[in-house]
Amino acid sequence: MPELSVVVHGPNVQDHLTGLLDSLAAHPARSPAGPDAGIEVIVAAVGDWARETAERHTPAFHVLPLPDGTGDAAARSAGAARATGRWLHFVHAKDGLPPGAPRTIAEHTAALPDRVDVLLLDHVRSTWRTCGLPSPDGPLLARAGRAGLALDDCAPLLKLTPLLGNRVVRAGFWRSRERPLTTDDEPFAAYAALLLADRVAALPHPAYEDRALRPESLPPVTAGQRYALIDRYQALLDLAGDRPAAYAVLYEVMVRDCLRTFVRAGMPEPVAREFFRRASLAARRRRPDGHPRPAGLEGVRRSLLEEGSYTRYRAFQTANRVRRTVRRTVRTRRRQVVTRLRDHQYRATLGDPVDPHLAVFSAYWNRGVACNPAAIAAKLGELAPRVHPVWVVSAANAALLPPGTDHVVPGTRRYWEVLASAKYLVNNVNFPDAVVKRPGTVHLQTHHGTPLKRMGLDQMPYPAAAKGLDFQALLARVDKWDYSVSANTHSTRMWERAYPSRWVSLDHGYPRNDVYCTAGAEQVRAVRERLGIAPGRRAVLYAPTHRDYEAGWTPRLDLAALADRLGEETVLLVRAHYFYDSAATASPLTGLRRAGRLVDVSSYDPVEDLCLAADVLVTDYSSIMFDYANLDRPIVVHADDWETYRTTRGVYFDLMADAPGPVARTQEQLTEILTTDAWRDESAAKTRAVFRRRFCEYDDGRAAERVVRRVFLGQDEESLPPVLPLADRTPAPRPEEIA
Structure with a gap:
């Protein structure tokens, strides 16, 4: 035993x-x-x-x-x-x-x-x-x-x-x-x-x-659960029975716990009044004979509780609070004096009714119409045209918007007005801290990728990733979420641990990935023509991710040498991470765009088009691999710094063991994979199939519809289009199938 x-x-x-x-x-x-x-x-x-x-x-x-x-x-x-x-x-x-x-x-x-x-x-x-x-x-x-x-x-x-x-x-x-x-x-x-x-x-x-x-x-504490605290102690006092010493200690614990809960729990007034009444009754009835009362303020609190004088206790509590907070109040008033005009405008608009037909969209820190918010906005126009979308876009990117896009620039008067009055706020990151979560509004967090790297609170042990992050402020933003969109069970679970709050997970798939199941041959052909990819040529999309431990983007491959080894029948589509602007990416790529064999697509949007055009994806740790897997096309991982990345950024699983295809640790290994059939052989297909079953769980082409019906039309889970099994989906045709 x-x-x-x-x-x-x-x-x-x-x-x-x-x-x-x-x-x-x-x-x-x-x-x-x-x-x-x-x-x-x-x-x-x-x-x-x-x-x-x-x-x-x-x-x-x-x-x-x-x-x-x-x-x-x-x-x-x-x-x-x-x-x-x-x-x-x-x-x-x-x-x-x-x-x-x-x-x-x-x-x-x-x-x-x-x-x-x-x-x-x-x-x-x-x-x-x-x-x-x-x-x-x-x-x-x-x-x-x-x-x-x-x-x-x-x-x-x-x-x-x-x-x-x-x-x-x-x-x-x-x-x-x-x-x-x-x-x-x-x-x-x-x-x-x-x-x-x-x-x-x-x-x-x-x-x-x-x-x-x-x-x-956690779920909000109900009134019944508050009252159950008092019932618990009364049952325990009954259990203590005729044991005077244990009974006296439990009585002290009960009174202390009831007072602490009453003061700190922030109960609604009717609940607080009833809680105080019940606690007072228990304190009077259960008080042991001759039980001493503490001296000082604690003794005053006990006396007021036993008297059952709710009004007098609240007055005592208020006076105490005023004494404790007088200095903080002075500082607050000084800050209010210097509040800027736009804050006054925003606060004033918060007093107006919420507009049920207004939705504010933003993506990638106001870069433009992109990602999951863009797919949701497009489907919203089909299913709920009465809801008017307004995009938040930086002044630098406003000129790049599709014609007719209603938009606001951050900091302007209308920007604060729409944020204050819109019923729906949709983003794939977070809105500013100053945005107030109004009753009746809906905040929809779409995210922008399946997490391999650590996110949210999980970044805390990794200084390179956590540098400059205010986790308390992050959680305050997370607490505004009503819904969180997920593409797979892995993401749902990781969002739960990285962003702990009361939001509801929408396990509906990523709307931006719908196109991978709905695009036809004409759309694939048109994208390749726009990129200048001749029929019959192999397109290799190279999309590395950001390194927190590097100040800027440095290509981890000798792209000129790689292009030479791959030959004239292959074109490299090179996309640097969006954290780096075009100036940062121009220098490493200068001189490599010869004969159409290398195309800098760092500024090309949407990225979904690039995936449709590519025959194979080469990436390292970018979340693009999870999206691209929906196409059931070959993926090659180039992981020359896996140990460093894993140590400095933190990861949720071992990519070396669970990669979506062959893994190269050096440029020579990558070249060998791409110049043989290793990138698309039977072994690569089997590995990719396992990866797709795990990470393409909900992406069946109808994610945007499910999100719009659930969030904007208020339909319940049971009435939404069911997720199509992976085996029954038909991805967009591969380039070789339409050549």
Whole structure:
């Protein structure tokens, strides 16, 4: 029988389960001394993402797949039923374990007396921006000192943070008390474990990591959930029964928690008033005889709560707040004095009604009509012509807009007016921080690629990628999103962890990729003619991405030598990343445009045309590979600096193992691939098929329609056109098929 069963349970929320299991696998638990000692890991995986994550570690872990939506209590019970250890440690999938924690716990439990039912642990705390902060519990655990304490002798232990993860329970105790301990209210279960235990022991060593998710990424707390906090403590006080010491500590915890929630939770006024009434009633009725009241401001708060005087408490709270914020108010007024005219105009327009027939579009930091926003705007004109689109475009790019495009230039009066009044705001990046999310408006985030590189909060550990980023401001922008468009399950999951908030994922495909399933031979032929590609010539689209560790764009290939080796029947279409302007790309390409064998298409839009024209794509780590895969045409990866890129930028998967085609690490290898059949042979086709199944999941040619019907027409998910299976799609014809 193992000494310890670590029961990991729950869904893979924001991909935190991946890090937890990877850490457990990287630091395998070694058995403590003893013939029957050992450690097992049970993963009660809720939903497909958790199951897939856990199964990557079989047979080291025992995986118990559970349906999506299984609650925490049910998942814990299922894991405990499968466990065979003498002790159980419940670890939520969102949390973590410091390296070596299971071994430390197992060694400690092996030495505990038989009467001990619960081992209390210290823990560390993490959030999206902090990691490994000490808990407030350490001193209390250190003072407990002895093993095998009765709770009546150490009632202050009830002040420990109420987590099941910082309590390891004897398996026999758990099974005998499973009914009162099986609840989705984890704090109740954590307190109840102490109240029901015969003896408890303390381990003043951090052996658990409590990871707090962003409140903005969780469902809003309902009024019923607020009131349930008071009901929880009343039930616990009932459970404490005639144990005066435990009862007194729980009473203190209840009053403190109710006051903190009332002050900090930001409840609507009717909810706050009812919460205060219920908390006041509980505080009066449950107060132990002779229980002392704290001195000072805390004592005043307690008195007002027990009196039940909501009005007097609010007045006291307001006076306190005024004293604390007087200096901040002065600074705010000074800033308001120097507020610019356009801000006044914008604020004034915010008072006007929202225009339900106005939509503002922007793409790539106001570069023009492009990407997913452009495809959505085009479909909007077909399905909902009553909604008028206005594009935000920089002054430098305004002249390049299609004729008749209604647009505004950033900073102008009309720019602020349309941003203030439009019901729909659509962007593939983010609108400025100053844009207010008005009630009744809809912010649609379309993104502009499937992520290989780390995005959002996942950039924090990578200084080259995170340079200059204000992550708090980023999250404030993310909190304005109502919808996030996704092309595949991978993207949906990575957006969830990189941008944690309450937006709804639209798993409908990328609208910009519709053309890859709808374009015909004439469209492919016309694009190639515009680019000057003669019939029968092979077009190689070379599209490298940006390097965060480089100041500018430097070609990673000798393009002249490559063009010579590929011969006169091949034309190179070279597209530098849009972060670099034309001046930056002109110098490296000067002198290479001879005989039409090299075309600089860095400024050509839309990029979808270039993909339609190409016979093969050569890229490194650019998201263009995921879009191009929809065409089911050959892709070659040139990854000469993969280790550097992976280390400095961070990636979500190993491209060397999961590439969409053959991989070249040098120019010579790339040349060999392109001068033989390796770029399009059977092996390349099989690799590409695996890649397409994973990343072309929703791109069937009707993504824009699904997005417009869902967001602008308000249709529910069930009434949208279903996603066509990959095997039933017909990509645009290849150039050799129309030559």
